[in-house]
Amino acid sequence: MDLSTRGPGHPYEIAAMSIGADETTAARPGRWVTVWRQPNFLLGAILTALLVVIAAVSLVWTPYAVDAIAVVDRLQSPSAAHWLGTDLFGRDVLSRLMVGARNSIVVGVVAVGIGLVFGVFLGAVAAARGGWIDEIIMRGSDVVFAFPAIISALLITALIGPGAVNAIIAIGIFNVPVFARVTRGAARQVWAFEYTRAGLAIGKGPFAVTRDHVLPNVASVLIVQATIAFAIAILAEATLAYLGLGTQPPAPSWGRMLFEAQTLMTIEPRLAIFPGVAIVLAVLGLNLLGDGLRDALDPRLRDWRAE
Amino acid sequence: MLTFVIRRALILLATLIVASAAIFVILEVLPGDPALLILGLEAQEDTLAALRAQMGLDRPPLERYISWIGGMVVGQTGTSHTYAVPVSELIAARLEVTIPLALLAFFASSVIAVPLGMLAATRRNRPGDYGVMTFSQIGMAIPNFWFGIMLILLFAVALGWFPAAGFPGWQSGLATGLWALVLPATALALPEAAILARVTRSAVLETLGADYVRTARAKGLSERRVLWRHVLRNALIPMTTILGLQFAFLLAGSIVVENVFALPGLGRLIFQAVSQRDIIVVRDVVMLLVALVVVVNFMVDIVYGLIDPRPRASL
Numbered sequence: 001m002d003l004s005t006r007g008p009g010h011p012y013e014i015a016a017m018s019i020g021a022d023e024t025t026a027a028r029p030g031r032w033v034t035v036w037r038q039p040n041f042l043l044g045a046i047l048t049a050l051l052v053v054i055a056a057v058s059l060v061w062t063p064y065a066v067d068a069i070a071v072v073d074r075l076q077s078p079s080a081a082h083w084l085g086t087d088l089f090g091r092d093v094l095s096r097l098m099v100g101a102r103n104s105i106v107v108g109v110v111a112v113g114i115g116l117v118f119g120v121f122l123g124a125v126a127a128a129r130g131g132w133i134d135e136i137i138m139r140g141s142d143v144v145f146a147f148p149a150i151i152s153a154l155l156i157t158a159l160i161g162p163g164a165v166n167a168i169i170a171i172g173i174f175n176v177p178v179f180a181r182v183t184r185g186a187a188r189q190v191w192a193f194e195y196t197r198a199g200l201a202i203g204k205g206p207f208a209v210t211r212d213h214v215l216p217n218v219a220s221v222l223i224v225q226a227t228i229a230f231a232i233a234i235l236a237e238a239t240l241a242y243l244g245l246g247t248q249p250p251a252p253s254w255g256r257m258l259f260e261a262q263t264l265m266t267i268e269p270r271l272a273i274f275p276g277v278a279i280v281l282a283v284l285g286l287n288l289l290g291d292g293l294r295d296a297l298d299p300r301l302r303d304w305r306a307e
Numbered sequence: 308m309l310t311f312v313i314r315r316a317l318i319l320l321a322t323l324i325v326a327s328a329a330i331f332v333i334l335e336v337l338p339g340d341p342a343l344l345i346l347g348l349e350a351q352e353d354t355l356a357a358l359r360a361q362m363g364l365d366r367p368p369l370e371r372y373i374s375w376i377g378g379m380v381v382g383q384t385g386t387s388h389t390y391a392v393p394v395s396e397l398i399a400a401r402l403e404v405t406i407p408l409a410l411l412a413f414f415a416s417s418v419i420a421v422p423l424g425m426l427a428a429t430r431r432n433r434p435g436d437y438g439v440m441t442f443s444q445i446g447m448a449i450p451n452f453w454f455g456i457m458l459i460l461l462f463a464v465a466l467g468w469f470p471a472a473g474f475p476g477w478q479s480g481l482a483t484g485l486w487a488l489v490l491p492a493t494a495l496a497l498p499e500a501a502i503l504a505r506v507t508r509s510a511v512l513e514t515l516g517a518d519y520v521r522t523a524r525a526k527g528l529s530e531r532r533v534l535w536r537h538v539l540r541n542a543l544i545p546m547t548t549i550l551g552l553q554f555a556f557l558l559a560g561s562i563v564v565e566n567v568f569a570l571p572g573l574g575r576l577i578f579q580a581v582s583q584r585d586i587i588v589v590r591d592v593v594m595l596l597v598a599l600v601v602v603v604n605f606m607v608d609i610v611y612g613l614i615d616p617r618p619r620a621s622l
Contacts, residue, residue, distance in 0.1 A: 148559035276453035283448035
């Protein structure tokens with residue numbers, strides 16, 4: 001990582017860099033085999049798969065219709081009919097959690113996608129061109145970094161009103177400099193190798209060298225970063241929805257469910273527990289998966305401080 | 308070193324100018340006339356014009372931008388239309404909650420995380436290490452607002468030890484005020500502590516393998532002395548960066564936690580100002596928060612440059 005020329009960005013970014021860097025999984029050829037034996041990676045993969053499967057199932061089936069209001073059944077405790085009970089309007093909590101998973105994934109994928117597309121482009125250009133173009137891109141990322149995602153979301157809300165799209169834009173904007181910096185740092189390392197010079201020498205342009213040599217070599221770093229960014233996006237989406245800046249009712253969102261539960265805390269604390277557990281499991285799974293992928297895909301990071 | 312500081316200071320200034328221009332432009336293109344918002348739809352045209360003139364809305368944008376920035380620099384701010392007091396007074400009153408809250412969380416996070424990280428590093432791949440790393444993984448996954456709700460459920464609703472929400476104000480006594488901030492600060496501190504514990508562990512592990520640590524041991528220094536005098540001191544370099552950044556993110560995180568606990572801080576102020584379309588308040592508070600983030604980053608860079616000469620050389 002290019003930590004030396006710039007102070008690092010978000011704490012998560014730094015934590016991401018140092019995570020798992022000292023694991024002593026030495027086997028080189030069969031490193032995928034080794035990784036699968038790590039309980040952390042296995043747990044992360046299982047939790048992430050579970051999240052995706054639940055979201056996929058919710059597309060075709062939920063125990064109850066997600067907006068089915070049944071006032072007679074309101075505030076029920078968990079039972080055979082409603083596994084996780086019902087909320088103030090008699091809606092099935094499990095069904096809403098399942099659709100909430102889908103909501104989290106959609107916001108996360110689009111927001112990380114925005115960060116990837118723009119961030120990788122800017123980072124790759126900065127690394128390939130250097131000079132004043134590099135300088136402008138990096139200083140621009142400083143400016144964007146000065147706006148924590150919540151502040152961006154507040155400004156966008158003031159501008160276009162609250163909503164899921166608003167949350168996606170705010171989290172996406174936050175991700176652009178993250179990916180720009182990671183890409184630039186990793187790409188500069190690749191540009192230091194002779195084969196990139198060789199590519200230029202045989203008449204390839206900087207664009208072709210970036211496409212053929214640089215990007216394939218930084219892909220593993222980006223996959224790891226994308227996994228971590230996905231986890232952060234799920235947390236951010238929940239936070240914005242909780243504050244009323246993200247997904248709007250009646251669309252189910254884990255963060256919004258927690259907001260609604262807080263007002264009923266003294267009557268029905270159960271409602272405040274399940275959505276939170278769902279968020280923790282989803283974020284935990286993605287973080288563990290990211291750690292495991294880092295160990296498997298990026299030997300440089302793993303051997304960084306090997307003893 | 309001097310060129311490094313000057314260069315960093317210029318970048319700081321440029322970042323502030325671009326960020327303030329971005330805030331100004333975003334809030335400028337907002338639909339709706341602030342004067343109309345204040346006076347209501349039935350207002351007379353000449354009253355509206357008079358208020359616009361009084362608020363300076365009839366002047367060209369560039370002039371208004373410059374007078375806004377100039378005002379911020381000398382502490383002369385506009386007047387909030389919902390509170391009818393100067394924004395600087397509002398901010399000063401709200402900082403009385405937000406700054407102690409952030410400091411308390413910062414302190415709690417450091418006191419918890421640094422010893423845990425050192426413990427994990429010295430007991431590497433043993434139960435203590437696994438315990439700390441599990442705490443760290445789970446702590447990073449828990450949203451601070453949900454942790455806040457859980458703390459309220461347990462310590463306010465079930466046990467009744469702490470107030471569930473609100474802030475009595477410092478005039479009711481230092482202890483009472485601090486007591487009301489314990490749960491919010493804990494909620495704010497947990498995710499930061501989880502990250503910091505992890506970074507401390509990595510930094511200490513890295514230092515433990517250094518030659519001078521071996522030398523210190525070879526000199527016959529006690530293990531505790533090696534750890535505190537040689538290892539922690541050097542591990543502090545990467546940790547400074549994190550600590551500085553965390554303060555900025557604690558300020559932003561307080562926006563969320565203040566809403567969970569209904570604390571009258573800066574976060575709640577900006578949140579309410581957005582829903583009330585009190586643009587003058589939004590503009591000044593956002594600028595203040597952004598400036599805090601940028602200035603703290605600047606100071607971290609300088610401290611980093613002082614401790615570690617390498618980044619200076621590469622600039």
